[in-house]
Amino acid sequence: MTTNKPFAMDKLRFLYVIFTCLLVVEEGEGLKCHECEYCNRPGGVEATVCEQSDQDYCVSVIVRDKERNAKGQFIPDGKDIEVINRRCKTAEEGFLERRPLFCEVPEPMQDKQNVFCCQTDFCNSHVPKLLNPPGSEDDLQGSSQFPEGIVVAVIVVAVVVVAVATIAFYYVWSRRKRNFVDEPVTDTTVDTNPLMGSQPSSLRELCDWSQSGSGSGLPLLVQRTIARQIRLIEVIGKGRYGEVWRGHWRGENVAVKIFHSREERSWFREAEIYQTVMLRHENILGFIASDNKDNGTWTQLWLITDFYENSSLFDYLNRTTVTLVGMIKLAHSSACGMAHLHMEILGAQGKPAIAHRDLKSKNILVKNDGTCCIADLGLAVRHDSRLDRVDILPTDRVGTKRYMAPELLDETMNMEHFESFKRADVYAFGLVLWEIARRCSVGGIFEEYQLPYFDMVQSDPALEEMRRVVCVDKQRPAVPNRWQNVEALRVIARLMKECWYANAAARLTALRIRKTLASMLEQEDVRVTV
Template sequence: MLLQYCYRIVASNGSNMLVLIVLCQLMLLLPPSAAVIAEKADNHYSSASGGYESMVAKCDSYDHSSCVYNQTKCNGTEYCDLHKYKELYRCFALWGNTTEGKVEVILKGCIYSDQTCISKGECVTHKMEMETSHFYCCCYEDNCNREFSWQPLVEDPGPKPTDSDNGVGLMVMGTLGTLSIFVVVIALVFYCYRRNKMPPYFRPLPGGGGGCGGGVANGSSGTSNNLSSGTGTSTAPADSSASHQQSGGGHTTTTPCGGTVTHHLPVQLVEVKAKGRFGALWLAICAGEQVAVKIFPASDYNSWDIEKEVYGLPQFRHRNILEFIGVEKHGENILVEYWLISSYHYRGSLSDYLKSNVVSWADVCRIAHTMAEGLCFLHEELPASKSEAAKPVIAHRDFKSKNVLLKADLTACIADFGLAIVFYQGQPPGDTHGQVGTRRYMAPEVLEGAISFQSDAFLRIDMYACGLVLWELLSRCTAQGGPVPDYKLPFEEEVGCHPTLDDIQECVVVQKCRPAIKKHWLKHPGLEVLAATMEECWDHDSEARLTAACVVERLSAHNLQPSLSQQSNTANTTTTSTTTTTNNTTTT
């Protein structure tokens, strides 16, 4: 019968597809057995010679689609031919609600074999078709579909709990509460144990000044960062509980956000500052303060692991070492990323700064002296204290101007220890490759592959690179008595911007070239001392090179250490640049 309705509607109004869809959905509601019986009834109806007596029943009839064209023929009474299947006769109604909340009848009439009818004389439904937002009901008395209604079912709240049930519930809640308290206590004990035993690189960040792990900037009281001390040695300043900002622009150098291995720090990535083969360097926000996040891909896990080891060494805190905050692992499998979180310095690296700025003599003294102090701290061994073990000797192995960062007051701090090697007392250095680093900063013995795998040999390689960085700094000084040339990398005039390893070997090893020292530089007494110092640092004979402690002592002895409270006299404004370096591995 429903099929007959579908055919009739399509024939009368082929565009009214909504009603057709509704009727087809109603047909699908019929169980398969009822559909077969209905089909048999149609067959009996179409066969007059079947011998069955025809019986008639009536239902209210309405067709919304017909009312659109003819108001007089859209409703009335439908007489249903039943044959002998009287028990299959049903009346149905289909309606919905308009947007104004009014009831809108769609279809009324006869339907066969709908076993979902729940009422004999009333057309009532308890549910709504969710896909079409329509209501459907059926009943089995003449014209019982004249009135129809929707009566949603009310869930039975069930029997009320008895006193015995309440007692059982209280007992269960009490048991669970006691167990929860026990679990929390055990977790706290375990947390405290792990906190005391965990490696230092997961400890909460102590407060400190200068943005590089302790010390107080700008001549403040406490551990001074003033270069006029003239001691020539670097010691690790004590931790400070105070958290403050650098001078200059209010850029934060320390952060209270700290964490443990059990959870990630509340770090929000803001902006990519640099990209390279090592991954990406992000400016991020942690606890409302700026931090730097260096993200290593899975392929560069070793560099991340080495930096984590170095920052986790005992007593590894110094005002001229980049301040470490934490390490994290994000993701799994091929999507894994390794994060290293450190303090953020908006001036960026020394190389980036010199590209955009010239430096005064006071700036040169400040940068050179603090850079040498940081390198001296790396190279020296500190004895064990009451609370910490001894600090071993560390060789950087990729020392260059890109790995020297400038703080707001133009003091330097050393970063990027992905190629560093740690010399534990009484232990061999382990399996390490000698020819690593950046090509143009490689010492002659590295280029020749003739390295003695002793700690002193690796420290002399760092000092060769230190001499080249001092040349970069001096070449942009306004006190040189002549026009300040554009910034150039070491050996850029000799071998260009992208030399091969053979080019560097020919220049440094065979021809024994070094960056040119202009004659007018030597007219300034301070520049003359600095020029002599860098020449002794890059001596072809590695054993004749100065140590980092000697460089600090020489700069102090010649009064090349103006007070940090002295204002910088740079000629140009600072441009924002990255805070850490490009990749640790061999680059041009």
């Protein structure tokens, strides 16, 4: 019995050890986690497996750090790197409502470090993400990311807005092209203008009122006020300078000449000539106002004058024939306008002598009473008799080649002598007389309308072609034989021949032409009355 007790004790000790080991093994079968330092870098600590109780955590940590060398020292100018560590954390390291404190990383710090905690085996193989640093390129790109649906919607809306804006702009532009001023004007009206005193209600009253002062036209403020009250109706003519519109001002028709922006010098010059002191005359086109207006697309240069339904003498003669009296009225009134231009009026408020330089049937308008007035003074020049100087401006524009005098065509004209310009006007007026006389119907006989030299040059002749016909061949428009059988036509024929002499000094003066035609008109009126 004595020999068996030690064996029994050993057996009991063996069973105790086995039981103890089983308890240890049972306790060791807890949470399994990865554990390593610098897991994503060469030279980092080798990964191991740690075991924790079911109440502990597997942790994965990512940190933004500067690049280091093998000794763990920072590398100068080293770039930012991301370092990953994995840990086993026990419940004893701190909890906040059963949540470990080391798992809580404030969002402002998540661009430098972030932590991921979990409680399943090897769950810390997952790595949390770092936020991009504020102001970084990735952060800016990330901040501009929107859901695809929102991006598509924004693009569609932008395209629609651009399309609508384009259509609206085109509509407004085309509407203004047809009628630049279509809405009520909010500017100070003529009625409330302090310069106006009493309230003229018509263009005639305005013109009469303007003559009570210096005689140089309406005040500039009144001109601008009128210009902003005009409503354009329709285009009635086009030329190299721009367009002519029919407009309305207080129920009255006015003509609005709109110059191209590149013709600003011509616009300014014509407005300046029209406002010459004492220029206003019944046979000079009535000037009302000038203004420059911005229509939203370009600057318009306006010249506003009286409007006549018969339009130009060129258009009038194309449409109809005239009687003997009608012919003389057209010729006499045109001569009166030219004579008033050429005449110098002396005095403190005198008028300088003016030469037209582009006299032709298209620049003479026919009034409702069958008389004419001279228009288009854009090329006109004034004579300063005190200094004996011509204020001719440098310009690319020249007169109409068909109506140029011989001395202009062969370039022998003395540009320093003002009388030369007046004589060139007289030559052109002789051609206008020829145009009028051809349309005079006597006994139902008349000639069809034609431009001077129609049978000698092309429709748009060159200077060289006109020089050959007029200067070299010394040709002039043909006078029909029937004119010799009618006293009035015979006198007109003699007048025109004396206007287009090759020798400029031998031509009639405007005053002589006016007196001759006035005598003819008086005789013809007496004959008709009898």
